[in-house]
Amino acid sequence: MTMNELRGRGRPRSSGTHRCDRCRNLVARIRVHWPDGAVCGACFSSAVNASGACAHCREFRLLPGRSPIGEEICRDCAGITTNLTCSKCGREAERRRGGHCAACIVTEDLTGILKPNEPPDLRLHRLIRELASTDRPRSIITWMRLPEAQALLNSIGARTLELSHESFDALPPAHSVEHLREMLVHHHILPGRGDIRLFRFEAWLDTRLGSFEDRPRIHQPLEVFGRWHHLRRLRTMPPQTNMDYATRSAKQEITEAGKFMVWLDTEHGLHIDKIRQEHIDLYWSEGPSTRKHIRNLLQQRKLTGKGRALKAKARQAVASPMSSTTSRLNAIRTVIEADEVYLGTRIAAIIFLLYGTPIGKLASLQSNQIHADANGMTIALGSQPATIPEPLIPLFTDHLRHGANSRSMNKESPWLFPSTMAGQHISGNALWNRLKIFDLQPLATRNTTLFDLSKELDPASLSALLGYTSMTMTKHAAHAGMQMGSYPATMPTRGEFGPEIT
Template sequence: MTDPRPRGRPRSTGTLECARCSNLVPKFRVHWPDGAICGACFTTAARTYGPCAFCGDHRLVPERSSTGAHICRDCAGIATKLDCDQCGREAERLRGGHCARCVLTHDLERILNPSSPPDLRIKRLITTLAAVPRPESILTWMRHPTTADLLARIGSRELHLSHPAFDALPPSRSAEHLREMLVHHHMLPSRGDARLARFETWLDHRLTTLQPMPEIHAPIEQFARWHHLRRLRVPDTGRNMDNATRTAKQEITEATKFLTWLRTEHHTTIAHLRQAHLDAYLSEGTTTRHTIRNFIQWRHRTGIAARFTIRYRTARTTPLAASTTRLELIRTTIEADHITLSTRIAALLFLLYGVPVRRIAELTLDDITTTPPRPTVRIGTLPAALPEPLLPLLQQHLDSRANQKTTNHDSRWLFPGTRAGHHLTEQTLMQRLRKLGINIQAIRNAALHDLSKEIDAASLAALLGYTPNTMNIHAARAAIPMGSYPAMKHPKR
């Protein structure tokens, strides 16, 4: 396995060996009682807080004993100045003798101009950003050109703190990240489901680009607004909104490609569509062309057009990994210390239970119980037991979840995302699993195939959140005699 998320800048090599990491570096940053320390190890030490192994005080503990215990400056005899000249906090001095939090506050006040004219929301924004557990991450974020431009426009009052103002910006991850942070901290009103709001913004931009071609714009707008947007706006707590909006985008995009093909290849419009056009279009090109099926059938259902025939594209095989492959992946994931811990935990939950990746992404701290005598994870309606080898890794993850040092530090998600108030997306987790060599569909089927041999379909459905019908199908594939029997309704006597 390879690390799916290489982190940090590549270290420059030299001939001097650091006493802590043993890496060869071109120069040392400091000399402390345990030896000469490189820049990277010094930065780590200057951000490590906890109880001192000698005096017990909870403070900065940059030194290490021979056994690896953390020691404060006074007990270790470190003379390096690690106090902020402004606030007095023990920390690395970044600029002018000031700690990262004071530097961040100064930079934000200079850029955002909270008093010119006075704006309480901008003052709250400065306070919120400066209060994150790791202010250095905000300083790094501010150096991104798009972020720097957004903050400068807020400071000049060119960009107002409102949803219409953000909607008018060119689409960018930085703008959405800042907007979600403002919503999460109540500096902007909630737009409801953020994925639906992003879809609406995407749709407006897409339709704007089609306006010069009315013969394409009109049918696409009808399909997008009357069918997809209307359905997405219906409250549905069980809907996977991420997949729903992605599917809508794909169907709208493929329908647009089809209408463009009609226009350029046959010099006609959807109003003059013939079955021969559809057959020719679907017989060539990629399989995604079959996505236009919903668009064609919707036009017939609403009475806009006649009926046309488009068959479903069916999979020829059902991917199924061998049980030995699944077990080997479990073993290597447990032992892969070089892999990001959150990725390993997500991978193990998927390998063990075969649940949808979306459900793993949506797990919260309340779904996990690690206390004896029965540690569990709640995926379905019943809690599922957690295997003993997973517990140390899971507890380590709970103690140091990723993305907890910035504006998402109060998150209750098991896998917090980079955007405030959000968890990691299903797509992000799927990409990480694939980089570990996990064939998602084949491993999912293998896990359910193996589990259906040990647990009846009805109980397994309750544990994993699947329907009994789905688990009956997997039990039948595993050739379990009477696999569906517990899920059957007995006739009344």
């Protein structure tokens, strides 16, 4: 797969006849000429938004320059004479409208829209200050130009939208509304309301049950299943639970339960309390495999004494797809070399390929689960830390320093892969859509990874390292012909875990 094929979504670079000396691409025009050569617009934008310790003078400054060996250096050390000082605040930054930096533009525009002094509102002053101080204030400018964002901000400025959850609840459901709400919660301008996914599930459940209000034979048992089984269970789940997957699973089971009860009522004129085993067998035999998701409904009614002891077999996988070890190792090499792909996407792909971490768990990893010391770097996926191969440490270090915390709406985010939604991590589906750029097959790749690792370590050790249950790892060990489920769990020494990477 070529680098051009691995480029992510977004506006493609314009082709032309001018060669950029930084990215080496042919472009329509050159933005500036600096001592290290011609610089295209994309490289200029990256350069004037990078800051840190200069590789030469060690001062913490804007780092637009490049040394002959590719080090990031400041303007003075690079000999760059382009004016990169904001004419309003005096900070080093890209000069935009009127010679002002993006942070000053955000402050000026939001002050004009939100009118924080008419009358004085400390919360609005804080919102303006927080948005202007993000690592990427230019992205705030882009967001403010969206019609949905403009309408919401104008309503706040006109004082027709109060800063309260009740006011936001009264608005028509929309992504833009939740985006702004979570931004206000993240910056402590609105109080938190617990896990946002649980809140969304409750709203979805109310709507779903409302669609059956005129059919009490369905509404009553579905409400018991939705509220007293799923909602109560979700509310008591431990903090480390992946609520994205938990709520999606609950929604699917409730949806399928509703379909089943509609089928009973429409086709057979039956309430769910009156069903027999032949009804279940018929329903499962004549429809798609998703109908098997009514199993928990039947089990729940049996346990609560609301139904008979009917057979409800769990859905079994028809096949266990696998890819080859060679293709997995080639994929790891491709990901490592894909310099033009966003680093966060590459880090997620590396973790998935090295450790077989489920996508849902991968999306919810926190930055503090990666630990570095004089002995190397590890990642905590289970009860024992797993070693990150030494050649990959610079990639992980770079992501921790610049990528994991750079989301403008997610400043100081604890997540390894933050969402564009303030305070949230990326969803499993969104992360997998990013990984599709590497043409990975989710189940086949995960099975192959666990198959390969099962040939290197016993199931108990892998369970501790990867966070899977011992039963799961024993099954993979049996598949790999390495039945060692009774071996004691021991922490492997460095260098024993993961494929050799050179």
